[in-house]
Amino acid sequence: MTEPLLLTPGPTPIQPDAQAALHKPMLGHMDPQVFELNARIQRNLRRMYGAAEGAFTALAAGTGSLGMEAGFANLLEPGDEIVVCTNGEFGERMAEMSERYGARVTRIYAEPGRAVDLEEVRAALASEPKLVAVVHGETSTGVINPAPEIARAAFGRTLVTVDAVTTAGMMEFCMDEWGVDYAYTGSQKCLSAPPGVAPIAVSARALEAVRARKTPVSLWYCDFEGMQAYWDRRQYHHTVPVQLHYALDAALQAALDEGLEARARRTITLNAAVAEALLPLGFSHFVENPRDRLPTVLALRLPAGLEDAPLRAALRERGISITGGLGATAGKIWRLGLMGEAARPEHYRRLFRELAVLLGARDLEERFEARLAGCALSH
Incomplete structure (x- = not known):
């Protein structure tokens, strides 16, 4: 055959080391060896994203769409203003999720096949919305958007979330240098691991914004503070897919070793x-x-x-x-x-x-x- x-x-062929890692013996999600594995993943995700040492990195136990939703669930409250750049299916998904969390959404449109206009985004940022969201690489149309320039324009006034699903792990991504506050991808994209975990990175600014919320995070499963309890403080939160952590770890290490x-x-x-x-x-x-x-x-x-x-x-x-x-x-x-x-x-x-x-x-x-x-x- x-x-x-x-x-x-996406998905992409599984990286050989990741394929082999799926056959490792099962361990409990609270096992000390798993926490050591998780700590290595966190360090390597900071390298992949170009995140600051104080950033929180982790794997959300779901696909990239969960990574997308986790950002809006944590960073938006009802009535918050958000600017969403949309020139394809995934930019529009960002806008829809934001609306479901009660945000007031301003869309910056571009025709499919064209990048969003940076000057239009800058004009929309003049009102100092709480968040601006952009898809770095729009999978549905093959367009790359000016995410670094948008992040720099927003820095200090507006939080920035970037969909890095088709860029992180295969292209330059400089979260701290650009001023990105939340980034996510899917394991099955540039890293070529099995689908099922979403590597995320959260800046210190974004974590402070979560702590300053007036309302509870409505998505319990991916509340950043709950996730930190497991990843950083090694406390039980939910059962993570250990075998997928093994595979992601191997694929991520292979990517960093290649450069x-x-x-x-x-x-x-x-x-x-x-x-x-x-x-x-x-x-x-x-x-x-x-x-x-x-x-x-x-x-x-x-x-x-x-x-x-x-x-x-x-x-x-x-x-x-x-x-x-x-x-x-x-x-x-x-x-x-x-x-x-x-x-x-x-x-x-x-x-x-x-x-x-x-x-x-x-x-x-x-x-x-x-x-x-x-x-x-x-x-």
């Missing part, structure tokens, strides 16, 4: 090589401005006449999964994942071999290899 290959924008700069170069180079191979077939960049293109998710418009669903179904029969568009872009674009273990030339060689057969395109691999050779990335 052909081994399945995930080239989606975040090296991982960023890997995804940028591979993104360019994949596009170079496909553009002559009539594919085109969905994100027109090169500055706004997210390296870890390559979004391409389909050639005229190419039927999306049948071709992706044919690839699935050959063991390869790729992802189409969401919402308004369904049937119009492909979103190719270039995060973690998906960002390996051998995986895209396999895709191009199959596409060559399905589309009758002989030169796919040759163009791909030529671009890789020019950038000295072959493995």
Whole structure:
């Protein structure tokens, strides 16, 4: 049987050390060895996020969407003002969650395929809302937003939450330097661990804002103070998924050992090589401005006449999964994942071999290899 290959924008193929770690013997979530494991994870998450020593890092026991919701549950109270940057499915999810927690939401819109306008955000920050939220890499459209500039513009006046789901662990992320107060990702994205835990980082400013709340945090499960009781003070809060902690620890250590700069170069180079191979077939960049293109998710418009669903179904029969568009872009674009273990030339060689057969395109691999050779990335 052909081994399945995930080239989606999440989940990604599991990193080998993480796969092996899943087979470690089960321990109780209050075992001293597990607390030592957790402490190492916390230290390494500070490195990955570029967080200050006083930041609280942890794993929320759920996927990235729980990481998103935990931030709003802790940092927003009914009636608080928040500015949400929205140019895709996940920015809009941020806005919806904020509204459910009773916040007054100002949306800064950009069309799908375009980054949010920094000057519009700056103008909205003049009213000094409690929070501004932005998706760093919008998974649904392959756009990178100016999260560092937004955080710097808000610093000292407004708390900043950043969705780092398709950036942290694969691209530069400097939480303390930029002035980010809350960041989160999903284990199954850039780190290539199994889904089920959401690595989070909370600044000292954000923790102080939680302590100053007038109302209790409405999400008990991820109340930051309750989570700190377990992670920092080693007190019982809830049962954590120990095996997923093992796997995340291994994947995170592998990422740091490779080096975040090296991982960023890997995804940028591979993104360019994949596009170079496909553009002559009539594919085109969905994100027109090169500055706004997210390296870890390559979004391409389909050639005229190419039927999306049948071709992706044919690839699935050959063991390869790729992802189409969401919402308004369904049937119009492909979103190719270039995060973690998906960002390996051998995986895209396999895709191009199959596409060559399905589309009758002989030169796919040759163009791909030529671009890789020019950038000295072959493995």
